[in-house]
Amino acid sequence: MNQDNPPEMFCFYHPDRPTLLRCNRCNKPICTSCAIKTPTGYRCKDCVRSHQKVYDTAVWSDYLVGIIIAGVLAAIGSYIVTRIGFFTLLLAPAFGTLIAEAVRRAVHRRRSKQLFIWITVAAVVGSLPMLLVMIFNLSLFSIIWQGAYTFLMASTLYYRLSGIQIKRP
Ligand SMILES: [Zn+2]
Ligand SMILES: [Zn+2]
Structure with missing residues (x-):
């Protein structure tokens, strides 16, 4: 050879x-x-x-708890948005952070990528009813604020949740 x-x-x-x-x-x-x-x-x-496996520590109940908390908080946030107009741009990221923090505590900081995706989807779904109401009402500015809320809140939420993974090796 x-x-x-x-x-x-x-x-x-x-x-x-x-x-x-x-x-x-x-x-x-x-x-x-x-x-x-x-x-x-x-x-x-x-x-x-x-x-x-090291990164996938979530158990099935975390999905249930996370989805409910994210959906309900996102819905409450979308209701607040109807009252504050322009300030949505400041509130939405703060709300995304708040939901991320609430969910993290509720699931005892367990994590998995799948879980974070489900939680973010739940938050989007939770914020949709109010957006639909505004679309039916044809009130243009409200549609813009609701849309901005859904986008900013959900992207901040996902970033905050998955950011945990990057920081902890
Ligand atoms: Zn092979
Ligand atoms: Zn190997």
Whole structure:
């Protein structure tokens, strides 16, 4: 064998496929269809899965509690918006932060990406009835404030929730 050629390896999951790739965490040989690209390099399925488990701590009741709290608070916020007009632009992000904080406490700071998406969707749904009322009333400015509220509140909420993941390694 030529010295420049590395010894032939076979994929851990597909013993019939020769490969030159290794998982950069556990070092086992993996073929291109098994390698998963992560921000820190190629990894095998097992390493990616065990890594995700650390971040997925949410239990099923967290979904229920999170969705209810986010939906109800977002609905209350949309009612306040009907009274404050322009100040919605200041209130909406603050409300998104408030909902994120309330939900985080309620689920004991457990987390998962799925949970954050569901909570954000619940907040959007909670804020929609008032937006629909304004659309039926054809009051243009109210539609704008309600729309701005839904967008700013939901994006702040999602950012706040998923920001937790980035800060804690
Ligand atoms: Zn691995
Ligand atoms: Zn493979």
